[in-house]
Amino acid sequence: MKNLFAVVLLLTGFLGFSQFGNQQPMQVEPVKWFYSVEKISETEFDLIFKANIEPEWHVYSQFTSEGGSLPLEFKFENAGADYELVGTAAEGDTYTEYNEIFEVDETFFKDELYVKQRIHLLKGDLKAVYGKLTYQVCKEVCINGDQEFAFSLTGQKAEVKKKVMTERDAELSSALVLSLKNTHYLENTEEQKGYWEVFVLGFLGGFIALLTPCVFPIIPLTVSFFTKRNENSTKGKANALLYGFFIVLIYLLLSLPFHLLTTINPDILGNISTNAFLNAFFFIIFLFFAFSFFGYYEITLPNSWTNKMDNASNIGGVIGIFFMAVTLAIVSFSCTGPILGSLLAGSLTADGGAMLLTVGMGAFGLALALPFAFFALFPNLLKSLPKSGGWMTTTKVFLGFLELAFALKFLSNADLVMHWGILKKEVFIGLWIVLFVLLTLYLFGVYRFPHDGPKGKLSKGRLGLGILSGVFSVYLILGIAGVNNLRLLSGFPPPSFYSLFPGKHESDLTIFTDMEEGMAYAKENDKLVMLDFTGWACVNCRKVEEQIWTDERVNEILEKDVVIISLYTDDRKALEEAEQFKYQYDNGSVKDIETIGDKWATMRYINFKTTSQPYYVLMTTDYEMLNVPMQYEPVEAYLSWLETGVANAKK
Structure with missing residues (x-):
């Protein structure tokens, strides 16, 4: 029996199960995309994007307010040269809700996504339209996704263009692979208790x-x-x-x-x-x-x-x-x-x-x-x-x-x-x-x-x-x-921040946004490292930072023992041209690493096989993992996770 309240549960037969256990890395695919073409005339076509969205997940509209979750974006290859876009892409049914964390109205799709973009051909012999879309889909966690698309204008199947890998691509790709130790923590070892x-x-x-x-x-x-x-x-x-x-x-x-x-x-x-x-x-x-x-x-x-x-x-x-x-x-x-x-x-x-x-x-x-x-x-x-x-x-x-x-x-x-x-x-x-x-x-x-x-x-x-x-x-x-x-x-009354007397504890946590700088500082000061795979437009990331990291007990451990390296997987700031490269997944698909977010999101997937954020990994400067990676959890679970990791490091 872990706590007194469990005794009360036993007396009533009420199954109030704790959901504070560490979550295992898992690949989530809440959005499935489909593409089709409608011919309007010899020179005009409608490119139609459809997607099925898993229940409770939201994909954010092109027109969602700035400062909130990331909007759906389309990049059309050779637009303006081979063809031109006629107006903005039209959307199907969307929903709008106020987000108290970002303090903006957010517009999003749920269950189904429908977008139609009309194009006018500038070259009569054009056979296909290629491009890439990026999107953010959120539930308890947020996932940033991208898709290469290809539309055939001849009625035949259009294939996404294959990308050629170079030695330079392979070299830069290898830098994303971390020399992790104690990788048994990444295995699905959760006991079926x-x-x-x-x-x-x-x-x-x-x-x-x-x-x-x-x-x-x-x-x-x-x-x-x-x-x-x-x-x-x-x-x-x-x-x-x-x-x-x-x-x-x-x-x-x-x-x-x-x-x-x-x-x-x-x-x-x-x-x-x-x-x-x-x-x-x-x-x-x-x-x-x-x-x-x-x-x-x-x-x-x-x-x-x-x-x-x-x-x-x-x-x-x-x-x-x-x-x-x-x-x-x-x-x-x-x-x-x-x-x-x-x-x-x-x-x-x-x-x-x-x-x-x-x-x-x-x-x-x-x-x-x-x-x-x-x-x-x-x-x-x-x-x-x-x-x-x-x-x-x-x-x-x-x-x-x-x-x-x-x-x-x-x-x-x-x-x-x-x-x-x-x-x-x-x-x-x-x-x-x-x-x-x-x-x-x-x-x-x-x-x-x-x-x-x-x-x-x-x-x-x-x-x-x-x-x-x-x-x-x-x-x-x-x-x-x-x-x-x-x-x-813990876990039964409302959280501490949901109080009649709200207040935040000021803290001076050591946080880096550059991997190399953070690792060097941690090694120099003999501290542990917490990789914080986060996002600018991630609601639960903000909740952790504002409501969990400010908890006195959590804050004390983070300040004393840990260097935080926050890696923003939705950062669309372009990398320097010399740092851009192509990464090839095991299934043969190739991803362009063009932005800061592309780099960190790919690193997260390569090493931890997850696309979720927030996602926290506690390790030593020698890449020795100290416990199971953590996603969004209440403060007591987060505290327990930190304490376990620090204790494992001391062993």
């Missing part, structure tokens, strides 16, 4: 559901039914085990539709975590669940469903047992529904989506099924089960308060995305303090809810939960007072 964590959390969620009044009393009744129904006790036990198997199967089947969703849109589950309206929807759903747990109303499915399933369960044999399991799932929904809602929201907002949901649902069903199988095998142990009573009501209220806490997390996600400013960090923590103080008072019997029974002596379990809740409340109060930094809750 997520599924086990999901399984454990889903299982504990199912165990919590067993303690609710909708499920717990059914255990002895159902097991007794199976063992007494058949004179042959062995057959009765076999049927009870089959009943348990069907319970697991039903919950596995409930996750099947989400796998079908991913075949329609692979990103649909991952998009939930950043979609403001879906997060707001989860907020409302969790409120609804919470007040159900408090006893103000019951969440039930239509009686007709229950009656039909109950009638079907009377059918003999295997089919009847299956429908008995379905009946259990439906009848217990008023108690299991809120926990399944947590399971659904938690898994769909984590990497892994539908598969994580299947693992979690299977574990949830297994926890429900085990008691039926266990007590069927050992029916005499049924007498040892505790009687249902007030402790079940306490469990439901406890879960209700936690549902409210999670509801605020989803509202916070929406608030951060939409910049509503209603749940700043202090407000969020203040509301949590109120919730856990109220929970503490309830557990100590200060007040009651509508479904509470007669007031009696507090049990040891209830007192223990009350003490735990009280300690957690004090921890929150000390955090908001500045006595501690609430590191145990």
